[in-house]
Amino acid sequence: MPEEEWTYIGLTSVEYQKGDLIGKVLAYSCLVPFFILSSLVTLIAFRRDLHTIFYLLGLLWNEVLNVILKNLIQEPRPGRGTERVLFDEFGMPSSHAQFMWFFGIYLSLFVIFRIKAIATETARDVIFRVLICLVSLGVAGVVCCGRLYLQYHTFSQIVGGAVVGSISGILWFLLVQMFITPLFPWMLRNNVAEWLMLRDLTPIPNVLWFEFVQARTEAKSRQRKSR
Secondary structure, eight states, X not given: OOOOOOOOOTTSOOOOOTTOHHHHHHHHHTTHHHHHHHHHHHHHHHHOBHHHHHHHHHHHHHHHHHHHHHHHHXXXXXXXXXXXXXXXXXXXXXXXXXXXXXXXXXXXXXXXXXXXXXXXXXXXXXXXXXXHHHHHHHHHHHHHXXXXXXXXXXXXXXXXXXXXXXXXXXXXXXXXXXXXXXXXXXXXXXHHHHHTTOBOOTTOSOHHHHHHHHHHHHHHHHHHHHO
16 A cells, blocks of 8 residues: 655744744744734624725735746745755745735835824824834734744845835835725725625725724714613
8 A cells, every 4th residue: 555645734834943932932923924814804804994805905916926926036945954944835035024014014004194194183193103013014024034033034035025025015005095096986886885885984084083983972872862
């Protein structure tokens, strides 16, 4: 009887040296992209916002671009001693770096240009927006360090992924803001969009504040009616 050959799903296969606490933390950081994707899917399911949907589509397109570039460049991943990293795919550019920098750059641009300042904006609001940008880009940096520390990519592959992801994020943001967003009203004028309860929140300057006020007002109104 021929010996059975087993393989693995490389999507979440992350290794680190046993007893290496830093390596363990950085290995978990490599799972951040999957957390982001699942969070976006959940957000879309509950909010049905067109801009969030196109954010997810941008991330998916960014992944397709990464696959295309890897197969064109065909640069192997680094060796780990005498042993190759447990991946059959190529390493240039790093998909984790490209994903995280697309996410971080797009989110930063969204916070800066899409969440418009309101008349009553306080210093706390400005600090909150700055923190979102710093945290998103900081997490992208940590994930990149993890891929380098765990020897899944070379430094050039990490930099390549970061550059491609940043450029891709900027271009996708410009595409959505300048050409796709004006089409949102047209996209919503059909029975399918109504059945899916899709929404365009673009005209609302600060969606977070708007939803907070609306929810608080509705809750107070229902409390008064129940008395």
